[in-house]
Amino acid sequence: MTQPTTSPTTLDVLVVGGGAAGLSAATVLARSLRSVLVLDTGAPRNAPAAGVHGLIGHDGLPPGELLARGRAELASYGGRVVSAEAVGSSRDGDRFEVRSADGRTWSARHLVVATGARDVLPEVPGLREHWGRGVVHCPYCHGWEVRGSRVLLLATGPAALHQAGLFGQLTDRLSVLAHEPDALDTAARERLSVLGVPVLEGPALEVLGDGGVLTGVRTARGVVPADAVAVASVVEARPGVLADLGVRTAELEMAGSVVARHVEADAMGRTSVPRVWVAGNVADPMAQVVMAAAAGVRVGALVNAELVAEDQERRVAGS
Template sequence: MSHSSLDSELWDVIILGGGAAGLSAALILARARRRVLVLDAHRPRNRFAAHMHGVLSRDGYSPLDLVADGRREVRAVDGVIVETTVIEARAIDGVFEVVTEDGSRATGRRLIAATGARDELPDLPGLAEQWGRGVFGCPYCDGYEASGRAIGVLLGTAAGVHKAHMLRSYSSDITVFTGLAGPLPEQERLVLERRGMRLEDRPVVGVETEEDRLTGIRLDGGEVVGLDVVFAEPTLVARDETLHQLGVDRIEGPMGEWTAVDAVGRTSVPGVWAVGNSAIPSALVPLAMGSGAAAALAINGELVAEEVAAAAATVSDASSPGAAVSDASVSDAVEVSA
């Protein structure tokens, strides 16, 4: 689609981000015959992983293949996907205008932010190169594959010990590295040791590899602790610049300050929604998909209600049976969106 076509059309819904959450919302809305535009920079958070896990019917599937499948499905029902980066979003006269990096503009009745988040890794030599291969962040995603192996848990904060406890189910060979986190409370140390985990307090200086395969963590002084896999504690950073521009409310949570949403993704700004990691920082792929679907159903319900209300307003005799039916239809549509 040409950029001039983007500028000239009023879209029912513009979706910022085309990962699992954004494409799930787009698929449902496009199948509801809504005019849907997805603007996507094609940098999903899980692009570093070769496989997804815990995704029903897609366990072990490539996350990039999932996105490619989703794009085909959305386009097959007339959804439009443009690969670009949105740099600005604003509300103008009851609609939303977004501006892309090349200056193109698009206008929509509703806006869904599905821009997600990014992982900010500890500044440790060799760590980024192994991210998604020998170094992971999520026990639910990659813990099973580490079963029975030598696992290192690289703490970034004292609170990160919960990850070590989660991983204990998979292996009895676990070393917890505290060098980046600082001293742990004595009670935490005792509990970790009681559960059979080793504690290593010396400073960590790098990740060791052999033929591009992770082999351990190097400590200050030169000693290498041999490992098969490392679970790190990256800082999750929201890609929420457009939501900031729109002035949505935020709320403090376990992973820091995040966009505040209700159960179906509504933000504090009417007409603006957030899904996936934009709304739920801890959401795995299935939860991200579900949040996109929930928002799509609610948005379509709102649009149906508006359309029915507009039709009802044209009925000249408000007391006629036809008008009464229209009023009831409005109530039904609003109920769907709730």
């Protein structure tokens, strides 16, 4: 067993999570001459996707390449990334201590958590295997790539009609499969009928593919050919070390159904615990990469401003 270090590494700011939000926050802080370190497990939410979209100047860039560039930029300003999983945290006076799975400990004046979220999908064999490529959820992330193709939307809840409208503008070969029996009420079915969108009876039994390419969905009534499957995931924040500090989480509902779970914070990323901040999908489950990065920049700037105020207060008090 790895033994903990005898004394923690001291920092101005520790960032837990090295995705777009975490790296952006850390880079702002490093450019402000703050000692900052990022702990990251190297498992971003968008890893299965072929490219990042909606990020001006970087459209189509593979997620791994975007993060590699971000790490290099952070390093150029003196920031560091450590490959480690944060497993616990505690408060020690006006500092926070975070422990990693390998026994190391870090102490920081401010803590930024940007651990992202995970997508909870329906339990359908083959769905996860094609996630992020043949199986998509966001028309702004993947819609262009499936335009004009045979898209089968799995209706699992109240978001189905909303998704049908968004994907329906991208292809006239959209069909909806009633995967959950109560996902489509009479009004929704009638609306889809008027719009010319076929409704098929489910549930989906298996997502089929050939050589990694999605080919269709098997149901009790046979195989429905498809080039892509659209489905709404339940987006669950990965709060990680925040639970130890008493930071609250909340549920986001649509038409009475939970569509996401996130960490509570104000619009600036402040949590209910002073000097503990969040950025990206952990706080905003629906944020795309560009939004997560912007949130990280904002949090980094606000944390630095608070550190400046704290430093000035100590100097004035000691004068």
